[in-house]
Amino acid sequence: MSSDSVLFDAPGPRARLRHSVLTVIGVLLVVAGGWIVYRKMSEAGQLDPALWTPFVTDPAVWTEYLLPGFWETLKAAAASVVLAGVYGLVFGMGRLSHVRAVRWVSGVVVEFFRSVPVLLMMVFLFFGYFATATWLPNQYAPMAAVVVGLTLYNGSVIAELVRSGVHSLPAGQAEAGLSIGLSPSQTLRSIQLPQALRAMLPALVGQLVVVLKDTALGTVVLYPELLTAAKTLGSAYANTLQAYIVAAAVFVLVNYALTVLAGRVERWLGRRGRSAGTPRSAAVPSDTVPTAEATSSSAR
Amino acid sequence: MGDIIGNYDILGAFWVTIQLSVLSALGSLVIGTVLAVFRVSPVRVLRALGAFYVNVLRNTPLTLLMVFSILGMSIILGLQLSQDQARDSYWWAVIMLSVYHAAFVCEAIRSGVNTIPAGQAEAARSIGLTFGQSMREVLLPQAFRGAIAPLGSTLIALIKNTTVAAVILGTAEAAGLLAQITENEGASLPTFFLFALGFVILTLPIGLAVTSLSRRLAVKR
Numbered sequence: 126m127s128s129d130s131v132l133f134d135a136p137g138p139r140a141r142l143r144h145s146v147l148t149v150i151g152v153l154l155v156v157a158g159g160w161i162v163y164r165k166m167s168e169a170g171q172l173d174p175a176l177w178t179p180f181v182t183d184p185a186v187w188t189e190y191l192l193p194g195f196w197e198t199l200k201a202a203a204a205s206v207v208l209a210g211v212y213g214l215v216f217g218m219g220r221l222s223h224v225r226a227v228r229w230v231s232g233v234v235v236e237f238f239r240s241v242p243v244l245l246m247m248v249f250l251f252f253g254y255f256a257t258a259t260w261l262p263n264q265y266a267p268m269a270a271v272v273v274g275l276t277l278y279n280g281s282v283i284a285e286l287v288r289s290g291v292h293s294l295p296a297g298q299a300e301a302g303l304s305i306g307l308s309p310s311q312t313l314r315s316i317q318l319p320q321a322l323r324a325m326l327p328a329l330v331g332q333l334v335v336v337l338k339d340t341a342l343g344t345v346v347l348y349p350e351l352l353t354a355a356k357t358l359g360s361a362y363a364n365t366l367q368a369y370i371v372a373a374a375v376f377v378l379v380n381y382a383l384t385v386l387a388g389r390v391e392r393w394l395g396r397r398g399r400s401a402g403t404p405r406s407a408a409v410p411s412d413t414v415p416t417a418e419a420t421s422s423s424a425r
Numbered sequence: 426m427g428d429i430i431g432n433y434d435i436l437g438a439f440w441v442t443i444q445l446s447v448l449s450a451l452g453s454l455v456i457g458t459v460l461a462v463f464r465v466s467p468v469r470v471l472r473a474l475g476a477f478y479v480n481v482l483r484n485t486p487l488t489l490l491m492v493f494s495i496l497g498m499s500i501i502l503g504l505q506l507s508q509d510q511a512r513d514s515y516w517w518a519v520i521m522l523s524v525y526h527a528a529f530v531c532e533a534i535r536s537g538v539n540t541i542p543a544g545q546a547e548a549a550r551s552i553g554l555t556f557g558q559s560m561r562e563v564l565l566p567q568a569f570r571g572a573i574a575p576l577g578s579t580l581i582a583l584i585k586n587t588t589v590a591a592v593i594l595g596t597a598e599a600a601g602l603l604a605q606i607t608e609n610e611g612a613s614l615p616t617f618f619l620f621a622l623g624f625v626i627l628t629l630p631i632g633l634a635v636t637s638l639s640r641r642l643a644v645k646r
Contacts, residue, residue: 132538132546132564133467133557144468151470167468169502240628241621242585248604253612334484341486345592345604352489359496366497373485375492380484 148167176364180229185357190368194354195375201340201350205275212276213283218318220288224311230282238281244342247274251346267348269338276301279336286328299358322347327391334380341376351375428614429606438602439623441594445518445587446627452523457530464535475531482528491520491592511597518590522583529579537572538564540644570642577635581628599623610633 136144166172179186219231238246240370251270255261261269294317341352355372359365429435463475494517498504506516541564549559591601605622607613 132465132560136467140467147466148470151474153466155470155474165502165504171501176611190551192638223634237621239626240581240625240632242588242600242624244588244600245603245617245620248591248600249607249612249617252604252607253617256612257566259511294436338484338486341488344488345600352492356492366493366501369489369493370496373489376486376489377481377484381480383522384480384484 161186171366172214174364176367179362179364180367186362190354190358190361191351191372191375194372196349197268197348197354198337198340198350200307201271201272201343201348202333202337204268204272205279205340208272208276209280209283209332209336210329210344212280215289216280216284217287217291218313220284221291221313235281235284238277239285241275241278243274243278244345245341246277247346250274267343267346270346271343271348271350274342275336276337278339279332282335283329284333286325286332287318287321289293290325291317293324294320323394326394327387330383330387334383337383338376426620429610429613430619433602433606435599435602435619435623436599438597439627441515441585441597442584442623442627444619445522445590445598446584449522449526449587450583453526453530453579453583454640456523458534460527460531461532461538464531465538479528482525483532485525485587487521487525487589488592490525491589492520494518494521495593500579511594514593515597518587518594522587522590526579526583526586528574529582532546533575533579534568534572534636536575537568537570538570541567567644570639570644573642574639577631577639580635581631584627584631585624626632 134140163172216231216235218237219227222228222231247270250273251266255266255269256263258266291313298316298320299312301310302316307315340348340350343350344352344356347353351372354367356365359368362368443559458480460475463471464471464479495514499506499513499517505513506520507513521613545563545567546559549563554562588598588600591604595601596605599620603617610616
């Protein structure tokens with residue numbers, strides 16, 4: 126805990142006493158919280174083993190409901206991430222273009238889709254186009270709405286990451302490229318982008334968490350992802366509460382693993398030494414350098 | 426288009442969006458500050474409690490929290506906040522938005538604390554300031570300035586995330602109303618842009634204010 130050493134002195138005898146008192150209070154807080162949950166659950170009869178055991182004893186719970194749901198979640202997330210990567214790269218380069226019109230149009234598109242809630246796009250696409258489209262088989266309509274909605278939003282976020290990644294490179298990189306006779310777009314493609322992409326890798330992994338969480342919005346457009354699967358499971362086994370808790374646990378575990386992975390990638394990149402490609406993190410304000418910490422702590 | 430504005434209560438839906446945003450912004454600020462104090466405290470149990478809360482809530486989809494609040498908390502566990510079902514959903518939406526964004530507020534404040542170099546605290550102590558004085562005069566002002574930008578983006582995300590409340594509020598809320606209008610009247614791009622414009626109007630000034638504020642108040646190092 127780095128903040129620990131910044132804010133507090135090494136504790137003396139009185140501070141140590143105070144800390145033990147606070148420790149006791151903290152433990153009491155945890156115990157009291159746990160007890161309230163336990164009381165409420167048992168009052169409502171939700172601790173009945175019969176409601177919980179199907180998750181262990183009945184494989185159908187997993188093979189028929191939760192795993193297919195999770196698979197749909199993964200499918201939508203993977204498709205959105207790939208498409209958002211392409212979209213983000215195109216519009217990120219657009220925002221860095223030396224043609225003013227291209228820069229301007231990309232800027233408007235990116236800023237628009239960044240400021241419109243994903244759910245608004247999803248319901249509009251689904252009810253307005255995909256659900257009634259004749260060219261799209263009906264069963265693909267929800268997935269199309271989810272993937273397009275997530276792509277537009279997350280692609281715009283990635284476009285911003287590309288832009289800030291390139292801007293955080295030392296100016297000498299672009300100058301060197303130009304002075305050996307590369308054109309501005311060649312400099313961007315073969316010198317600036319590769320370095321920027323490497324620097325934004327942790328932030329990209331962090332963005333995966335956002336995509337995975339947002340697939341749950343698909344439940345509004347009837348996409349059979351994990352949350353919808355938990356709902357169906359809950360009505361089939363009459364254990365709604367338990368089904369949601371297990372689904373939440375799956376989400377938390379997968380996303381937490383991704384967050385840890387993003388941190389690992391960041392440290393791994395840091396260990397590979399400060400080559401010219403590493404952004405001048407000391408010289409620029411922290412909000413322009415995309416880090417895993419910054420992204421995974423954005424609420425979307 | 427004129428019919429749509431006449432027949433549906435779009436302003437009312439955005440009024441709900443604004444209410445939800447303000448109430449849950451306040452709620453998440455209170456809970457998030459308490460959590461941040463926990464997470465930077467010198468007591469291990471409190472730190473672990475804060476970290477557990479943040480890691481669980483940050484990684485759970487808000488949609489799941491919303492559905493869980495009504496089906497799980499209100500109906501199954503009987504924790505009704507109001508006799509009226511619509512008010513019950515409304516208050517549960519506020520609670521879930523607050524609880525979810527509190528995790529991000531906590532991280533924003535903590536990242537503000539983490540921007541302070543250790544030398545600042547050491548310098549404050551070596552000129553003889555007490556713990557309270559060094560907190561008040563040296564550390565917290567800097568931490569607050571460092572936290573402005575992330576707090577601002579959390580607020581913007583919160584305003585956009587109020588649409589998720591449509592899962593339990595239905596057409597009383599902007600996204601739910603747009604879904605209903607589109608389903609009844611067919612796709613109308615002007616209507617979509619009207620809704621989108623509503624969110625741009627709500628979030629754009631905040632974004633601009635936060636950017637200029639964090640630039641003006643940035644700690645020169």
